[in-house]
Amino acid sequence: MTMNREFLINSILAIALVAVPLIALGMDEPFIITLATKVAIFAMAGVGLNLVLGYGGLVSFGHAAFFGIGGYAAGILASHALNYEPIMESPFLIEGTTQMIVIWIVALIFSALVALVIGVITLRTSGVYFIMITLAFAQMIYYFAISWPAYGGEDGLSIYVRNGFPGINTLDPISFFALCAAMLAIAMVFSAVLIRSRFGLALQGARQNPQRMTAVGIAPFRIRLVAFVISAMITALAGALYADLNRFVSPTMLSWHMSGEIMVFVILGGVGRLFGPLAGAALYIILEHLLGGVWEFWQLPLGVLLLLVVLFARGGLVGVLAGERKHV
Amino acid sequence: MFSLFLEQLLNGLQSGVMLFLMASGLTLVFGVMGLINLAHGSLYMVGAFACAAVAAWTGSFWLGLVASLMAAAIAGALVEMLIIRRLYNRDHLDQVLATFALILIFSEGTRWIFGSFPLFLSVPDFLTGTVILPGGSQYPLFRLAIIVAGLAVAVGLFLLIGKTRLGIRIRAGEADRGMIAALGVDIDRLYTIVFALGAALAGLAGAFVGTTQSVQVGMGEPVLILAFVVIVIGGIGSIKGALVGSLLVGFTDTMGRFLLPHAFATFLDPSSATAIGSALASMLIYIVMALVLFLRPSGLFGATS
Numbered sequence: 001m002t003m004n005r006e007f008l009i010n011s012i013l014a015i016a017l018v019a020v021p022l023i024a025l026g027m028d029e030p031f032i033i034t035l036a037t038k039v040a041i042f043a044m045a046g047v048g049l050n051l052v053l054g055y056g057g058l059v060s061f062g063h064a065a066f067f068g069i070g071g072y073a074a075g076i077l078a079s080h081a082l083n084y085e086p087i088m089e090s091p092f093l094i095e096g097t098t099q100m101i102v103i104w105i106v107a108l109i110f111s112a113l114v115a116l117v118i119g120v121i122t123l124r125t126s127g128v129y130f131i132m133i134t135l136a137f138a139q140m141i142y143y144f145a146i147s148w149p150a151y152g153g154e155d156g157l158s159i160y161v162r163n164g165f166p167g168i169n170t171l172d173p174i175s176f177f178a179l180c181a182a183m184l185a186i187a188m189v190f191s192a193v194l195i196r197s198r199f200g201l202a203l204q205g206a207r208q209n210p211q212r213m214t215a216v217g218i219a220p221f222r223i224r225l226v227a228f229v230i231s232a233m234i235t236a237l238a239g240a241l242y243a244d245l246n247r248f249v250s251p252t253m254l255s256w257h258m259s260g261e262i263m264v265f266v267i268l269g270g271v272g273r274l275f276g277p278l279a280g281a282a283l284y285i286i287l288e289h290l291l292g293g294v295w296e297f298w299q300l301p302l303g304v305l306l307l308l309v310v311l312f313a314r315g316g317l318v319g320v321l322a323g324e325r326k327h328v
Numbered sequence: 329m330f331s332l333f334l335e336q337l338l339n340g341l342q343s344g345v346m347l348f349l350m351a352s353g354l355t356l357v358f359g360v361m362g363l364i365n366l367a368h369g370s371l372y373m374v375g376a377f378a379c380a381a382v383a384a385w386t387g388s389f390w391l392g393l394v395a396s397l398m399a400a401a402i403a404g405a406l407v408e409m410l411i412i413r414r415l416y417n418r419d420h421l422d423q424v425l426a427t428f429a430l431i432l433i434f435s436e437g438t439r440w441i442f443g444s445f446p447l448f449l450s451v452p453d454f455l456t457g458t459v460i461l462p463g464g465s466q467y468p469l470f471r472l473a474i475i476v477a478g479l480a481v482a483v484g485l486f487l488l489i490g491k492t493r494l495g496i497r498i499r500a501g502e503a504d505r506g507m508i509a510a511l512g513v514d515i516d517r518l519y520t521i522v523f524a525l526g527a528a529l530a531g532l533a534g535a536f537v538g539t540t541q542s543v544q545v546g547m548g549e550p551v552l553i554l555a556f557v558v559i560v561i562g563g564i565g566s567i568k569g570a571l572v573g574s575l576l577v578g579f580t581d582t583m584g585r586f587l588l589p590h591a592f593a594t595f596l597d598p599s600s601a602t603a604i605g606s607a608l609a610s611m612l613i614y615i616v617m618a619l620v621l622f623l624r625p626s627g628l629f630g631a632t633s
Binding site for chain 2: 007020053059061121124125127128129131132133134136137139140143144146147148149150254256260263264271295298299300302305306310311314
């Protein structure tokens with residue numbers, strides 16, 4: 001990798017993500033550590049979406065479904081463990097757990113299965129149909145969560161004690177931040193390796209020219225389906241962490257507003273750029289914090305800003321700062 | 329049981345007709361301009377708020393109804409000229425994002441002006457009564473009036489598209505926008521008119537539905553998503569598809585919520601029958617949509633791309 005401006009910006013972003021919470025720790029400002037944790041988690045959700053949106057060119061408007069599935073995996077398993085109620089007793093016993101690793105595995109498996117079903121149906125379509133159908137499937141899961149009373153329905157589900165991770169006190173803000181930042185780093189490294197692999201090249205090829213991809217013997221559908229499933233799994237992991245951060249999960253995590261926000265992180269930062277989601281999530285959280293502190297109706301200026309970015313600053317924050325365009 | 333069934337059938341028809349008012353604008357805008365407009369639900373909300381505010385101010389529901397049409401059409405025309413116009417040549421991602429931003433602006437702006445408390449619209453006096461349905465149950469007269477009014481607007485829209493010069497231009501715009509621009513039609517103005525027309529229909533639906541429910545910020549979003557389901561089922565760009573899709577979604581949703589809990593009650597205990605029935609009913613239209621798409625990926629009346 002050459003030492004270009006984008007690399008420099010990425011380095012600054014990475015250093016800032018680690019430095020800010022450490023400084024906040026020194027200044028005894030746990031709230032800022034929580035904000036940084038939120039940035040890391042949202043960035044991770046964005047890294048998942050960026051895989052299909054940025055590299056695959058598939059505008060999924062339903063990633064909140066996977067974010068929420070991750071969240072509910074954490075909430076449901078923890079509530080069963082804390083109430084000493086097994087999830088099922090026959091034909092074999094399955095109990096709840098408060099171990100993050102087990103929760104993550106469950107979140108990965110369930111999000112993969114749901115993404116597989118949604119992907120098989122939605123990837124038959126393209127363009128606007130794909131946008132609307134991914135949105136509709138996410139709404140279906142959202143309404144299911146609202147009307148299913150067993151796990152809180154509309155009110156959501158509290159996680160009374162944050163789930164545990166071996167060797168780490170997850171209730172300590174800086175430790176939990178470190179865990180989330182490490183997960184984000186793993187997701188980003190994985191995503192970077194993936195898009196440079198044969199598979200990643202095929203995925204980007206399917207975006208640029210599906211006919212040519214088919215002509216060289218690679219079926220775009222299967223490549224896209226695998227990418228969709230992987231993308232959903234990364235976003236679901238972020239969702240599990242987000243539920244643990246708030247110690248609460250509710251249908252809001254599944255709402256279409258959430259899908260829109262995850263998309264905003266990616267676009268605000270820069271579509272199809274490795275550090276785009278991190279830049280976008282950081283900018284979003286900073287704006288939310290600053291504007292929200294000044295004016296109750298902070299989403300109004302946020303909307304205007306977003307509109308300006310879409311109309312005039314294509315390529316997002318990283319794109320503007322790096323001064324070069326991708327995806328012509 | 330029969331009268332209850334009839335009542336639900338009418339409710340389904342009402343929700344279908346209102347959905348059509350939303351979906352027809354959405355599908356026209358997509359068909360003619362190739363634009364996916366998430367802010368369509370905001371125009372619905374603008375219509376409802378304009379109607380509620382003017383009705384409260386003047387005491388006349390009819391002035392409120394006129395205000396809802398005007399406010400939504402003006403808001404639509406302004407948004408089209410200022411913002412939407414720049415998005416026609418962009419990809420769908422930019423359109424989704426820009427119109428998502430518009431939702432934030434509209435919702436937060438409305439909250440700023442009107443506050444977070446819901447407003448209520450009252451029905452004009454001579455429509456407040458009830459009608460006795462065959463089978464003996466009572467049905468609100470106003471809901472019947474909404475159905476009739478909605479159907480009348482639907483017929484008017486079909487006549488407009490099918491029989492008038494403007495309709496010919498709209499259809500020509502769908503077929504080949506370059507060609508009609510070359511033939512001397514002011515394409516920018518046509519686009520503004522189509523967008524304002526769609527907005528006015530959404531505003532009208534907002535005013536109607538606002539009378540049966542409460543008028544509040546965010547009211548447009550659930551309807552918007554249902555309208556998306558409708559036009560995906562019907563085929564994006566097809567008015568006929570929007571009509572069939574609206575009625576299908578309206579009936580499926582209403583009857584599902586009514587019948588499924590009863591159906592499950594035949595073999596489950598009442599509480600879990602209600603829980604499973606209502607959970608399944610809330611997903612039913614999406615299941616129908618998935619089925620339609622599995623069989624016909626571009627919808628019932630969609631052009632095969």
